[in-house]
Amino acid sequence: MTVSERKLILSYYVSVDGKSVGAENGMRGVMESIDDDVQENEYVRQLWEAGAFLMGRASYDAMKGFWPVVEHPSAAPMNAIPKVVFSRTPVSVEEWGEASIAAGDLSEEIARLKAEPGKDLFAIAGDTFQRALIAADLVDEYRLWVLPAAAGTGTALFPKRSAPLRLRLVQSTPFPSGIVELRYARQS
Template sequence: MGRIVVSEQISLDGVVDDPSGVEGTSRGGWFNEMSQADRETWTQHEFAESVAAEALLLGRRSDAWFAARWRERTGEWADRLNTIPKYVVSSTLDEPQWGNATVLSGDVVEQVAKLRTEADGEIVVYASAPLVRMLIDHELVDELRLTIHPFVVGAGPRLWGETADRKAFRLIDSRLLGSLPHLTFGVVAA
């Protein structure tokens, strides 16, 4: 059985919106303020995570965002991200924008639960905050990996929204990626 792993870049106040600033929001770009040493450590970590993953699970907007930025890149990390199997959750998309992808439509909870049952390894979710909230609500997330950037952004979409019920997690690992805290939480069974 596969495991759904959420891997997010997040501010101290839970904002996940426009971390790179390319979407032009007034408070975006906080991800780019890390030091070069932090970026190198973070890059090594993210590359290792992509190598260990069996597949990626993305929302429609994240598929488009990553496709626009990774399709033309070269190198080991780009090769891995461009060729890894991807599953894109969407009720409106017929053809995903990033290569080697399959659209999951219809009953998303059923589709993701089936994918999780059929997989053997980690299915990593990048970005895709609405999808992450839905997965958490339906108890389909096995692990949360949060790289915390030391900024209070103050406004913008947050990873944590209203949930159907209280959700319990336990810290299973903590480390520094350079000076950035990286926390891994496992889901506590209900």
């Protein structure tokens, strides 16, 4: 990453045992039951820092009908900030604000987006998409919002690797609810 490049930040809610938040493992219910205005305000503040939200097609399809009609603190940035949808199959992106499609090679598309001027890029949704970013070593910073519960089952955020992914802790912020935000940078 050059000095002028935008960073790719992966922002992700995860259980203490590293599983994604889903209805099938009960973690979505845990996340939705937590009432922590301090943490939620910080999360929304960070969303406003994004130059674009990156996501896979399935996540885009699921969110485009939700965020425009829901009353939630995250709705304003989710609706206002441009989206980049990664998909090799046709997808319509006219329904939800400013959105574009990235259909080429993942690494090349990310390099192109990083080279554009603007604020940092936030990968916010889609287990498959986020795991592909991690496997291709494209993430510059991880913002893991660790929920105070172990899932036991579900999709692991980090795919299997032949060698450890070395990260450097740059910030740790605990919240009253027990959620801890851990920020890691890729170790050079």
